[in-house]
Amino acid sequence: MPDxxxxxxxxxxxxxxARRLTRGADQSQDLCQEVLLKLWIRLDGGAExxxxxxxxxxxxRNQHRQSLRRDQIPLGAPEVVTITLPDAFDACALSDVMHAIARLPPDQERLMRLVAAGETSPADLARRTGLAPGTVMSRLARARARLRVDLGHKTAVPQT
Structure with missing residues (x-):
C-alpha cells in the first residue's frame, strides 16, 4: 500500500x-475526500x-468540474433514470485492442500502453521514456497505423 x-x-x-471551488464546507470536504481516495487508489495500483x-x-479541479456537469443534468432526465448495463461488445473490442497493442514492436507497445494508461502529452511521454518528442510522435503514429490495420480499419501501414 502507498505511504x-x-x-x-x-x-x-x-x-x-476545495473551499474556494465549492459552495460550502460539506461540499469541500466531500470533494477533497473523493480526490484523496482516487489518488490513494492510483498510488496503490503502482502509478508513478x-x-x-x-x-x-x-x-x-477536474473532479469539481465533473460534479458541476453532473449537477446540470435535470432530475428525471433519461440519462439519470436509465441504467446502462456493460456492453459485452465494448469489452470484446477493448480486449482486441489490448491484444493488438501487445503485438506491436516493443518500443511502440510501451508508448501505446502509456497512452492507454492516460498519458497523452507527447512532451510527458518523451520525458518519461527519455526519447525526443519527435521520436515519440512518429512511433505513436506508426503504432496507431499498425493498430488500425490489425483491427481492420485501414489497409496502409507506414514502414518502420
Missing part, C-alpha cells in the same frame, strides 16, 4: 482550494506520479 503521509500532507492545501501536489490540484 499515507504524502496524501495526509496534501489535505490542508486540497481543502483550502512525479509531482503529487500538482497532480492532486489538477485532479481536484
Amino acid at each position: 499515507p503521509d504524502p496524501l495526509t500532507d496534501l489535505m490542508p492545501d486540497l481543502l483550502r482550494v 506520479i512525479d509531482d503529487l501536489r500538482a497532480y492532486a490540484m489538477t485532479a481536484l
